[in-house]
Amino acid sequence: xxxxxxxxxxxxxxxxxxxxxxxxxxxxxxxxxxxxxxxxxxxxxxxxxxxxxxxxxxxxxxxxxxxxxxxxxxxxxxxxxxxxxxxxxxxxxxxxxxxxxxxxxxxxxxxxxxxxxxxxxxxxxxxxxxxxxxxxxxxxxxxxxxxxxxxxxxx
Numbered sequence: 001x002x003x004x005x006x007x008x009x010x011x012x013x014x015x016x017x018x019x020x021x022x023x024x025x026x027x028x029x030x031x032x033x034x035x036x037x038x039x040x041x042x043x044x045x046x047x048x049x050x051x052x053x054x055x056x057x058x059x060x061x062x063x064x065x066x067x068x069x070x071x072x073x074x075x076x077x078x079x080x081x082x083x084x085x086x087x088x089x090x091x092x093x094x095x096x097x098x099x100x101x102x103x104x105x106x107x108x109x110x111x112x113x114x115x116x117x118x119x120x121x122x123x124x125x126x127x128x129x130x131x132x133x134x135x136x137x138x139x140x141x142x143x144x145x146x147x148x149x150x151x152x153x154x155x
Contacts, residue, residue: 016040024054031062038071048075066093073102079110083119090126097133100126108150115155124150 005013020040023033038054041047052075058068069092073085086103093099104126111119124147131143 017044028057029061031058031065031068034058034061035065035067035071038075039067042071042074048077051075066096066099069093070099070102073099079106079113083107083110083122087122097130100130104130104146108146111150111153117155120150120153 007013017040020033020037023030024037027033034054035058038051038058041054042051051071055068055071055075058065059072062068066089069089073082073089076082076085083103083106086099086106089099090096090103104123107119107123107126110116111123127143127147127150131140131147134140134143
């Protein structure tokens with residue numbers, strides 16, 4: 001047995017991919033199985049097409065499965081379209097702080113890459129929403145710094 005097949009504690013590691021693929025084959029409309037396989041594909045670098053297809057199927061099967069929506073947004077390779085997807089996820093799940101953080105981060109990235117002031121405004125507005133509910137000092141500080149930086153951008 002090689003080190004790659006054992007954990008630091010010496011336990012044998014089993015590749016979950018065959019079991020995940022089998023679960024989806026046996027239950028093609030099971031959103032949890034679809035999301036688990038999509039997440040594994042994402043982690044092993046299987047590509048956005050495979051991940052996006054599985055995430056879309058999960059959403060169709062269970063529109064309330066936030067993990068499916070997150071993977072669907074992550075799988076979009078076009079930055080502008082990815083921002084639009086995160087906007088959809090954030091609108092659908094208004095209490096989802098992770099979706100808002102992804103929206104703000106992707107909008108800021110788009111703004112920098114394309115010198116897009118609307119994307120800057122979207123990033124600032126979204127970071128400010130997050131700041132309004134942030135409770136941890138480190139989180140508040142990071143959000144305040146991001147907002148200050150973005151407000152200082154001139155293209």
